[in-house]
Amino acid sequence: MRTCSSPTLVSLSAVTDSQAKQVKVGLLGCGIVGGSLVELLNERSAAIARSTGLELIVTKIAVRSTSRDRGESIDPATLTSDARSVVTSDDVDIVVEVIGGIEPARELILAALETGKPVITANKELLANCGAELYAAAEKAGVDLLFEAAAAAAIPIVRPLRESLLGEDITRVMGIVNGTTNFILTKMAEEGAAYADALAEAQELGYAERDPTADVEGFDAGAKAAIMASIAFGARVVAGDVYHEGISEITQADIAFANRLGYQIKLLAIAEVFDDGADRQVGVRVHPAMVPNSHPLASVRGSFNAVFVEGAAAGEMMFYGRGAGGAPTASAVLGDLIDAAINLTGGTFRSVPSGGDASIRPIDELLSAYYVNLEVADSPGVLSEVSGVFGAHGVSIRSMEQEGLGPEARLVFVTHEAREADLQATLHELRKLEVVTGMRSFMRVIGD
DSSP: OOEEOOOOOOOOTTOOTTTSEEEEEEEEOOSHHHHHHHHHHHHHHHHHHHHHSEEEEEEEEEOSOSSSOOOTTSOGGGEESOHHHHHHOTTOSEEEEOSOSSTTHHHHHHHHHHTTOOEEEOOHHHHHHHHHHHHHHHHHHTOOEEOTHHHHTTSOOHHIIIIITTTSOEEEEEEEOOHHHHHHHHHHHHHOOOHHHHHHHHHHTTSSOSSOHHHHTTHHHHHHHHHHHHHHHOBOOOGGGSEEOOSTTOOHHHHHHHHHTTEEEEEEEEEEEEEOSSOEEEEEEEEEEEEETTSGGGGOOTTEEEEEEEETTTEEEEEEEEOSSHHHHHHHHHHHHHHHHHHHHHTEEOOOOOOBOOEEOOGGGOEEEEEEEEEEOOSTTHHHHHHHHHHHTTOOEEEEEEEOSGGGOEEEEEEOSEEHHHHHHHHHHHHHOTTEEEEEEEEEEOOO
């Protein structure tokens, strides 16, 4: 019977390869991440053996086609098209799942856990939808279910939230957790690229899939936000609880206005907890936001990710690293694999989130400052009429600029923090005013 505890890593630098204890690894999937993991293991196996006393050996790899050439790093003898044989094999001690999707990944992971095998997964979609079931199965079996790579690729955020900050009263987790969208927005901001051109370059570099919907519409970031919220707040949060907006409607005009006002536009994943003692709520959302240049997240460029954690005692912390690509993700998987191997041989495992009770606070009840850009008639009394609508709905204006003349006249507002429902009611009424000829854009402002 294994006990639940944190792993103890003893330095074994004098251990030779022949003295190292073998831990056999079964791999489900051998795409970009799986292939990168095998290459990384081949490169680092001797160093891992010296520092841990464990030799990690890939004994079985489940793939769709066993005849495809996969390069020198993959031993063809390890390949099989029977994925279930990997999780049930006596020649596999730990299972690594990198095939993605819900099924058959869910079924295979449950089968592995039921046989007492630790599982490492990078499957954010699965965890964001079926995490509670998998966490419970791992807890019941007394084995590890580790998923660092599912939250922010190479950035170690799951482990700090589960361990280092376990005693911290975390109030908010906020960050850039999709390297593809950050790459696109950086290209638009720094090189003046159009959205379509920046997306095409991201696809050429392998940052974006042929169908980029999951990235650019915020679904990938939403799944990661659900995972981080579950870990940080011990709550049952699934992907369907997350409010989504993507970046496909962001224009060069938005970028230019943000830059002139001292902001950068970023796609943010935000998870917050609200606890008044009577009703504990969690709000989770993904949307573009204007971030002030003074905020650390504003300087995160290219395909890099960063996660900002706010705690009552620890204050503000930021975790930063690469957020796209096979090698960074494989690095996070390997870190989990080493931890699981140490725990397995030591008879321990790492406890998983309890999934405590918390209701989801809807986006309408969340607070933010806002940027609103209106096309208006160039006539007397327009500003008074428009600002009166803001005031009628309790939305306080922090700053206002008037631009252009005639048909080019615009009013640009930045508000104080307001309730989302009040701001939406304001926008609804503004659209009905005769003096408002168009709604150029509206965006949340975060981090002031």
